[in-house]
Structure formats: structure tokens, C-alpha cells
Amino acid sequence: MSTKNYNRYTVTAALPYANGPKHIGHLAGAYIPADVYVRYLRLTGKDVIFVCGSDEHGTAIPNQALKENTTPRAIIDKYDALIRTCFEQLGMSFDIYHRTSELIHHQTSQEFFLTLYNKGLLTEEVSEQYFDEEAKLFLADRYIVGTCPKCGHTNAYGDQCEKCGSTLSPRELINPRSTLSGKPPVLKETRHWYLPLQNYEPWLREWILKTHQQDWKPNVYGQCKSWIEAGLQPRAMTRDLDWGIKVPLPDAEGKVLYVWFDAPIGYISATRALFEENATGNFRYATPRSDFSKAGRDDWKKYWQADDTRLVHFIGKDNIVFHCIIFPVMLHASGEFVVPDNVPANEFMNLEGDKMSTSRGWSIEMHEYLQDFPTKPDELRYALLTNLPEAKDSEFTWKDFQAKNNNELVAILGNFVNRAVVLTQKYFSNRVPQRTQLTETDTRVLAALKEFPASIAASIEAYRFREATAGLMDLARLGNKYLAETEPWKLAKTDLDRVGSILNIALQIAASLAIVAEPFLPFTARKLKGMLGLSELKWNAAGGSDLLQTGSALNEAPLLFEKIEDTVIEAQIKKLVDSRRAVELAQQPAEPAKAEISFDDFSRMDVRIGTVLKAERVEKSKKLLKLQVDTGIDVRTVMSGIAEHFTPEEVIGKQVTILINLAPRKIMGVESQGMILMAADKDGSLRMLLPGKPVEPGAQVG
């Protein structure tokens, strides 16, 4: 249990891997809780930095580049920009969002590696790995497929057979082949540097199993325990790859640091960059902080090396081993760094009854949400916060999103604020009325109000963000209930003084809401403060009864939230289903082969290359084009059902493949003498079969 007195906080959120867009599951796993935590700490006046950035190394980056037919550099630039923008629009309040491709990160990582190396803490081992001679690459297990030795499945991966579920190593595969070239890989010797994790087992046992049994979440603690008890082994910290951070040793050509070695160091280099930029005033990735304007560029060390710094990593459960075992061992072994005080990893968020997966088309990408709901970042934050997978996998549904918005944000929070403000406009010309004599109800409500901030704070500090969010909404409920009990609209004609007291109290509640909402709903909090004319107040002001001065004017008060209609939700669900269908279609196996035919059958068809001389639309037909085709033998008319895929202009001059001895047939009153051959893609779209180089019309296809 951490009983230490901490004087500053270093909070990290998992570095998103820049090989593609990120979805709301990632937000729920790490970024939203981290942002709430940090915003809260700042409000309480704590010394805190919040660092994150794009993770831009590893084999998947060049692979994605291959897939998108571009360079790794282009891939990371593209996805870094996309993710960075989304985070900003969602209100992620990073002090810096850095990139692991930056020089300072390469330097920091290499220094870190050398520190361990020079201390003699890394071991060197030579092993045989599969190598793709054509791609000239060592292959990660995932990129080798072959026949499973256990079940005979012919497409088992090098690490696992998806059919029988057994765990494999690439060497076990029968007839292995590279997924990059399709060729069989060869075994080749390679040398790598390993971190002997087993040497740190006693330390890990002491640090995790003993010290953190109480304060780490059960899922995190259990996972760590499982690994430690299973026995730790040396883990390679380098890879054969040409994309990444060079191993800073002689004769290490073609070797880079393992991405999971460099990625967490990214937190440190981001912190260095944060102070570098604040010290120089040259801001590229950091958000300027006035309190750091006098900081030196070496001040980053306090946030990583001082004993009274509390390091907290927010991650998803897939990252537990790296943040709880490997990175801490690296930090500990280096001898210079503090280790995390907590790693509040979340589980996964499912979507509409199924696992979220970008590749399967079953996800809500951040940028897609923001495109469709550009004015509603807080609405998403709230829906995710109330259903974070804190203890177990949770589920996001669009209906639930709608319900949270309509029944809670609109009906409870927005409505309460609106009621208080509208009544004030109506009876007190939009000025905060005076509070006179207090009734028993008043004092009770004011006392209850006072309790909220501390209770919400306790939840946040215990990493219970759902509970904390519920506390926020309960405060709005308190306000609604107070109005329902006191019914100021009834008293307006008889006792305006009393009405004034009631509205004063209601407005004080709204003011506290504006402060307390900031970590959860930053955009709404800002709006609400603007409406109430409330200055920036710290957390400890929340719960107070005199946040708003009597007589001060309220500003224009638009509605904080708007209802989301059924049609909008239905459209989102349809979009989701459609995107999965599209992916499934694309992955559908090709049509099975037709029955065998003889060579004679085949040679009876006369297939030629012909040149399209003329093409025109056919009246009253959506599908047909009437073509004049030079077949080398003659020029003939062919009616072709391609009008939905090609315009006449783009067909003219093309050398198409044509079956010329098909029996003529009248179509739309015109005799068609042959058939143009087309390839039909899985989505039904047509592609012409063109010769690779121009040929004379009439060239036989066979």
C-alpha cells in the first residue's frame, strides 16, 4: 500500500500505435480516465504533468505501409495527425502529445539502452529465426503461416493455430511460408540483446505482490501474479528490422530496439521535450504552461527520478505486462528512475454485443464519431465514463448512448441548470437574488451540497471514475429535487423574497456543478461557467454556498445539451452493420470452382482482344451500352451491360476481351454479336480485362 507522501504526479496514457485510427474502446480504456484524473489533480492545485504521444515503431508500421502502398514515414505522419486531432477535439488535456519518431526520443532510448548495457545488465544470445530471403527480413511469428502440427489446419499462424487454438512456435509449423512473399522462409542465425527478467523476480515479488496487493486493481494484480509465478524469462530487447531506433552498438547493423522497449521510454522523452519546449518557448508538441516558463530543461528529471513523484500509467488490459513487469524492471535496473505507484488498467469495451475491432469493421473510430457529432465531445465522454470497463469488460450500445444523453445529460443536468436560470430570468431580471432566511430544507440541501466534492474526489483518487461520474449527476439530482420540494414558481406571487432565497441556492448548486464537472465534461463546464459568470475556481471552492455574488448578472444561457433523436441512432447502427458487411464481403472466399471441362469445351470458345470504336447509351436502359468493336475480323455491334460501371467516353479506345462466337441475340431490339468479358469484384463492381500491352485487334486469347 502506498503510504508515501507524494509532491508531484507524472501521469501517462498509453501511447497509441500509429498504424491506424483509434476507437472509443481505446478512449474508455485509458485516455478518458487519465484525462479526468489529471484535470481533477490540476483543479486541486497539485503539481502534475500529463504525457502521451504516438508510438511509431515496430513491424506493423512498415507492414501497414505495404498495405497502403506507401512509406512507413507517411503512415506515421498520417495517423499521428489523425489521432492528435481527435484527442484535441475530445478535450484530452495533455501537457504534451509527443512522437517516438522524434530525435530526442531516439536519443533517450539509446541512452537508456546503453545504461543497461554498460552496467552489464543485458545478455547477448544467438538464435535461429525464420528469414524471408525475398523480402530480406526476419519474420515475426505472426507473419509466418503453415500447417498446424496438431490439427492439420493449413493456415495456422507462427504463434497460434486459430482453428484448434493451440499455441505454436514457428519451428513447429509444417511447410512454413512467409505471409510477405508466400515463399518458404529459411532459418538464419541472428544475435540479440536480452533483458533477463528472471533476475528481478525477487524485486517484483516484493514490489508488486507485497507492496501493492491492496491498492492495485484485482485484474492488474492477478495478471502480474500470474506472470511472476509462471516464471520469468529473458526477453529480447532488439529486433532485426530497418524501421525503428538503431541499436547503439558497433556491429549491430540492421538491428533496432524492440518497440516495446522504446515505446514506454516515450513517456520519458515526451517529458524531456515538454521541458525543452517550455524552456525555449519553441512549442511543437507541448501545450505552453505558464508555471513552467522558468523551468530549466533538466527539470524533467524531477518527474521521473525524484522519490516523491507519483507515477501513474493509464492503459488497457492488453498492456499490463509491459507496464507492470517489463518497463518497471527497465526503470528499476537503470537505477535512476522511480517505478509506477499504480497502473489502473481497464478491461475492454465491447460494442453492440461484439468485440470492438477496426479490422473487422465493428468499431466506432474517434474521427468518425467526431465527424458525425462534432459538437458533442462531452456527450461521448459521459457515455463512456458511466460505463467504463473498470472491473470487467463492458458494453457500449448506441441506444445506451442516446439514453445517457437524453435521460441524464439533457433531462437531469441540462434541465436543472436551465430551470434555475430561466426562473432567475423570469423573477429577478437575470441577477442572482439575495438569500435571506433559511428553512430547514435549505440548510439540509446546503449541507448535502458541501459533501459532494469530497465524495467525488475520493472516488477519483481511488480510480473509480464511474462512481465519480455518478456523483456528478447526483449533484444535479439534488438540485432538481430541491426545486421540486420548494416549488418557487408557486411562491412567486406571494413571497418573492423566499423565491429569491431558493433560486440563490439553486444557482449556488449550479456553480458547484460547473467546477465539479470540469474533469468529466470540460466543454460543458466552460459553458456553464460562462453562463453563470463564474471565474476559474479551484476544486476546494466547490460545495460552497457563496460562489455567486448576490446581484451579479447571469449571461446568455443556451441549452447545455440537446436531445438525440431515434433516427440519428438508427443511422449509426446501420452504419456499423454496413461497415461490418463491407469487410466481410471483402474477406469472403472466392466463388468455388465450376465443374471440370475438357480442353475441347474450352477451345470451342473464340475469345479475342477487340478495340472499342464507338460507345453510346441505350435509351430506356440503365445497364446497357451499345458498342462498336473492331475484332480484327470485322466491326460488330455488341450490347454490353456495363453502363452502371463505365461511361461511354471511358470505354472508347479500350482494348477489351470479347467472346466472338457467342450466338447473336437481340437485346432491346438490337442484335448483339458477342460478349465483352468483365471481372466482377466482390461488391459487384466490374473491371475490364485489358491486355498488358496494346495488341492488334483480333489477337486470340487462349
Place this chain on the structure above:
RNA sequence: GGCGCGGUAGCUCAGGUGGUUAGAGCGUUGGAUUCAUAACCCAAAGGUCGGGGGUUCAACUCCCCCCCGCGCUACCA
């Protein structure tokens, strides 16, 4: 296979170290109300806490077995 985390009202989820009638929100039903984006407020119905054993005066909470879901099993980022 081994290990870890889960399996609590129709739905989404809370339930430190075992102890009075097992909780919240949504949904449902009924009531009250009209200041408010037909919203708020009150109340009720609804669960043999995955199944089966055991420990105990007492178990959702501890132990054992089984079933189900998810994850990890260490060169997948």
C-alpha cells in the same frame, strides 16, 4: 492444457477485511407536478447474487468441484 479476471434485478453495472429487509441508473407500472428540452420529483413491482458441495452462530462475500464469458501463456504493437 496451465494461469488470471469475471458470471448480481428486463438492460448496463456497484457491492474494502463474511453479520439487520442485496444496491444504483436506465427500462416498466402507478402517483404528483407544470418553472423546465412532455423534462423534473415521489413510489412500487422486479433478483433462491452461474450450478453443486463445504467451513461458520451467520456467506453474494471464505474453501473445493463443475459450467459459461473474456484475457494471458512471454519474438503480435
